[in-house]
Amino acid sequence: MNNIKTILGAILISAFAFNCSSDDDSNNNEGSMSIEPDFSGTYTQQDQMGRPAVNTVFVSAASKNTFNVTTPDAQGAAFQPMFQANLEGLSPAFANPGDMNALMQTSADFTGLLATDVLNLSLDGETTFFNPATGALLTGRNLTDDVITIELLLIFGGEDFTENSQLSNDNVDANDKPFSASFPYLASAW
């Protein structure tokens, strides 16, 4: 019972204090209870992302947190060897020396690209992760891009996208709701 009284008291005091500070706020020209938001302080990185699924697929479990707080300009040197080892361990299409993907990238080339986890964005035209019809590659990421199948093909598909067909397409090709052509583009929540 004493506890409840103390808690109620604390709530009343904080409510009263809130009123006072609001009344004293000379910038409050709307006559409402609003208080100028506080944007002070230092914000420290916890997570980052450029291309889809990179951390998930290529970073070993013990290094996932470190990868998320390594700035992109330092990621290549720090993580490319791990990416290459994990790629060669994961994919039969990169099991032998000289193996390449359909971009004619060796495991070193491919992981050298991926280890710096930024999303390239063209300001000059088509933006897509990969569009086989136009040949546009890594010029952005559209909502409709089947990025997982593109990545699976580059990981498992070999030099001509025909190897390991059971592994190179998840056979989910589109979103569960259509996107809008207009802002904010994403579909409404379920």
Add this chain to the structure above:
Amino acid sequence: MKKTKIILGIGALAIASFFMVAADHIDAPAVASGTADITDFYAFQAEDPNNVVFVANVQGLLSPSATASAAFDENVLIEFNIDTTGDNVEDLVLQAIPRDGRMYFFGPTIPGSVGVDSAIETNATQTSVAISAYGEAATATTNAGMKFFAGPRDDPFFMDFAQYGEIIAGNATGFNSPGVDTFKGTNVMSIVVEVPKTMVGGSGTINTWVEAKTKQ
């Protein structure tokens, strides 16, 4: 009895976590399922070809019943980073942080410091938009040629992640046809910004990424 339920709950959560790691959803232990867990990042040319769109999604795998009470965290700064010079260091940032039901945006602007620690760039162009409520029409705001949205959306990511998990675990030799979209029927908390290309480099190719930063 209570204890058993809790243990069962933790077990179910652990299993879900194991299978639900995808585009960047729950990608690392420090952020998994927290309010600073980025699930996805998109960047593409807008409906108006003079503009580009940046999308950051956080808090993945929200069920419809959990979405109404889902909220952005006022201690989490979402920062779009833009490198216009090709050195993979941000030359411009566009920041988003919620306060009292509104999402505040700052930029694009040259950051006072680069790297893992940031201050909010309060001297940059400032815009705020009411965070759209679950089940209601999207609220958008325009300012300085830019458009802004924040609120719950359908998770735009699609993948048979459950089967990928089975393959990695050695329980399956390939994907099924057709596959099953593990993210079907789930929502995310989404931030969408459309900006004129002239504000982020103008022409050529830029490098972009998104960061979640927590207040110290």
